Amino acid sequence: MRRMTSFNVVSLTLGFAFLYIPMLILIIYSFNESKLVTVWAGFSIKWYGELLQNEAFLDAAWVTVKVGFFSSTIATVLGTMAAFVLVRSGRFFGRTLFSGMIYAPLVMPEVITGLSLLLLFISLSVDRGVFTIVLAHATFSMCYVSVVVSSRMATFDQSLEEAAYDLGCTGWDAFKSVTLPIIAPAVISGWLLAFTLSLDDLVIASFTAGPSSTTLPIKIFSSVRLGVSPEINALSTIIIGLVTVGVIVASITSKRALVRRQQETV
Amino acid sequence: MSSATVEFSPWTDPDTTPLISFEGVTKRFGNFTAIDNINLNIYPREFFALLGPSGCGKTTLMRMLGGFEEATEGTITIDGQDMAGIPANKRAVNMMFQSYALFPHLTVADNIAFGLHRSPMPKSEIQGRVDEMLRLVQLQKFAKRKPHQISGGQRQRVALARALAKAPKLLLLDEPLGALDKKLRQETQFELMDIQETTGTTFVIVTHDQEEAMTVASRIAVMDNGLLKQVDTPDRIYETPNSVYVADFIGDVNIVTGTATTVDGDATQLTWAEGVAPIKGMTGAQVTQGEPASFVIRPEKVSINKSEPEASNKVQGQVLDIAYLGNMSTYHVELPNGQIIKSQTANNRRIARRDITWEDTVWLSWTETAGIVLRD
Numbered sequence: 001m002r003r004m005t006s007f008n009v010v011s012l013t014l015g016f017a018f019l020y021i022p023m024l025i026l027i028i029y030s031f032n033e034s035k036l037v038t039v040w041a042g043f044s045i046k047w048y049g050e051l052l053q054n055e056a057f058l059d060a061a062w063v064t065v066k067v068g069f070f071s072s073t074i075a076t077v078l079g080t081m082a083a084f085v086l087v088r089s090g091r092f093f094g095r096t097l098f099s100g101m102i103y104a105p106l107v108m109p110e111v112i113t114g115l116s117l118l119l120l121f122i123s124l125s126v127d128r129g130v131f132t133i134v135l136a137h138a139t140f141s142m143c144y145v146s147v148v149v150s151s152r153m154a155t156f157d158q159s160l161e162e163a164a165y166d167l168g169c170t171g172w173d174a175f176k177s178v179t180l181p182i183i184a185p186a187v188i189s190g191w192l193l194a195f196t197l198s199l200d201d202l203v204i205a206s207f208t209a210g211p212s213s214t215t216l217p218i219k220i221f222s223s224v225r226l227g228v229s230p231e232i233n234a235l236s237t238i239i240i241g242l243v244t245v246g247v248i249v250a251s252i253t254s255k256r257a258l259v260r261r262q263q264e265t266v
Numbered sequence: 267m268s269s270a271t272v273e274f275s276p277w278t279d280p281d282t283t284p285l286i287s288f289e290g291v292t293k294r295f296g297n298f299t300a301i302d303n304i305n306l307n308i309y310p311r312e313f314f315a316l317l318g319p320s321g322c323g324k325t326t327l328m329r330m331l332g333g334f335e336e337a338t339e340g341t342i343t344i345d346g347q348d349m350a351g352i353p354a355n356k357r358a359v360n361m362m363f364q365s366y367a368l369f370p371h372l373t374v375a376d377n378i379a380f381g382l383h384r385s386p387m388p389k390s391e392i393q394g395r396v397d398e399m400l401r402l403v404q405l406q407k408f409a410k411r412k413p414h415q416i417s418g419g420q421r422q423r424v425a426l427a428r429a430l431a432k433a434p435k436l437l438l439l440d441e442p443l444g445a446l447d448k449k450l451r452q453e454t455q456f457e458l459m460d461i462q463e464t465t466g467t468t469f470v471i472v473t474h475d476q477e478e479a480m481t482v483a484s485r486i487a488v489m490d491n492g493l494l495k496q497v498d499t500p501d502r503i504y505e506t507p508n509s510v511y512v513a514d515f516i517g518d519v520n521i522v523t524g525t526a527t528t529v530d531g532d533a534t535q536l537t538w539a540e541g542v543a544p545i546k547g548m549t550g551a552q553v554t555q556g557e558p559a560s561f562v563i564r565p566e567k568v569s570i571n572k573s574e575p576e577a578s579n580k581v582q583g584q585v586l587d588i589a590y591l592g593n594m595s596t597y598h599v600e601l602p603n604g605q606i607i608k609s610q611t612a613n614n615r616r617i618a619r620r621d622i623t624w625e626d627t628v629w630l631s632w633t634e635t636a637g638i639v640l641r642d
Binding site for chain 2: 157159160162163164165166167168169170173177178181182260263
């Protein structure tokens with residue numbers, strides 16, 4: 001291994017400082033005794049306690065988790081189906097258009113996606129609430145799932161499915177007992193990705209949310225407009241903690257899956 | 267092959283019902299004709315090889331038996347039943363895939379049991395059948411391993427056991443030994459033959475390796491461009507090919523082109539150069555007097571001598587090249603008209619005692635029945 005030069009050390013430090021100092025400040029101030037965000041008055045965990053008393057935040061968190069769970073599950077089912085068709089059907093009329101249309105939402109500005117969904121819900125006179133946010137999130141995150149799953153499907157040995165048919169499987173049985181277990185890591189990481197995107201989303205949720213269905217990002221955003229409270233800092237610290245754990249778990253599992261796949265294809 | 271008490275040749279008995287029959291089968295992919303009007307019968311307990319270069323249609327023919335492709339025209343029957351419209355999972359046919367296609371998430375035992383769980387076999391009998399298959403391929407110790415934890419040769423045997431577990435009427439093998447190294451491949455060929463004999467299953471194997479086909483098969487179909495060029499036993503394919511293509515595809519061969527001057531029953535004479543005696547050989551398929559023809563002879567049937575021998579066919583030439591293969595040597599001899607004839611002899615003496623060397627003038631000779639005259 002090459003030795004670190006002083007230039008490398010400096011640029012590494014600056015880079016990480018740029019990325020993490022804002023979050024670090026947020027975490028430090030979440031333990032601040034004072035109600036004033038900018039004045040340090042000693043260590044305390046009282047804002048975490050207050051947060052647990054705050055019904056509005058807890059409700060918003062619960063809505064967010066519900067929306068994330070249902071929307072990513074719908075997105076995973078639809079995205080996997082789309083990936084399956086894209087990779088398996090070979091050439092058919094309009095294939096390029098079809099695949100392009102699946103990937104287009106990846107680059108579509110969120111404001112436009114949100115607005116168009118809002119117009120759709122209004123014209124169908126659907127009452128906006130948890131249900132509409134779930135639909136909206138499933139719509140934009142299914143393309144991420146299909147990208148992740150189709151890249152796995154592309155390297156999938158099709159004779160495995162033929163072998164399943166040969167041994168007496170029907171189409172669904174072959175998918176359930178051979179294809180799905182093999183592509184499961186990709187499906188799971190697609191689900192996690194969709195879940196994260198849903199937790200994260202402010203713009204589309206703001207368009208499609210109703211009065212009774214405030215998600216956590218909407219709640220945070222609207223309370224910050226009234227001034228940053230230490231409670232928000234505490235909440236954000238908890239979210240950062242959860243995300244960090246999630247990222248570490250996800251990268252360990254995907255690394256293991258990769259190693260196993262390399263062994264299997266020897 | 268272990269010598270059977272009665273010679274196994276159901277194809278010569280008109281009373282035997284074939285297990286598989288292709289009647290006028292054609293398969294097209296768009297404009298491309300992969301299989302062109304094939305008629306073929308395969309009999310129970312046969313070890314039948316489909317042999318040909320890549321793209322000749324042999325894999326397509328096999329996949330039609332497996333139910334992975336539908337014939338465009340014609341009928342395929344297996345055990346008297348028309349196979350049109352019957353999908354792979356409804357056929358008493360199993361296939362061993364070229365890549366083995368073992369399920370990576372299942373153990374060796376679960377791979378073998380996979381088909382049994384989808385058959386009418388009662389659950390209580392499945393374990394017994396799996397053990398029986400593991401014994402057959404000698405993998406009892408590896409039952410709990412995953413496919414990536416065993417060697418390539420062992421994976422090949424798991425694939426075989428899995429395909430045989432449901433006791434199919436017909437087993438299809440797609441280049442089954444292609445991924446193994448040469449030594450292991452030769453051992454496995456004999457193992458395959460043993461297993462085929464023990465289970466009494468009809469095997470159809472696809473291969474591009476002619477030695478493999480010669481070793482394992484009861485009959486070989488040589489294919490080219492979607493056509494069956496010749497269907498016969500390995501010895502007849504080798505000794506009496508019906509076309510120059512088959513002669514050239516199987517093994518090493520000398521080809522001399524000329525004109526069939528006299529065709530007299532089994533004996534034909536081929537005029538091939540000015541001022542030399544015509545070659546005397548066997549009459550091959552469809553040779554007519556006065557038509558262009560080729561004389562085809564295997565290098566090991568050509569003798570090489572320094573002095574003029576007593577023989578019905580003999581030519582003089584000069585040694586151009588000697589290929590030393592250890593157990594045998596191939597001499598490339600150039601005749602006065604520029605034609606090169608290969609002669610192969612066993613090295614039953616040490617190389618230092620060889621009396622023929624480069625640039626020597628030698629006599630090549632062969633008997634009247636050693637070679638065959640074929641229509642071009």
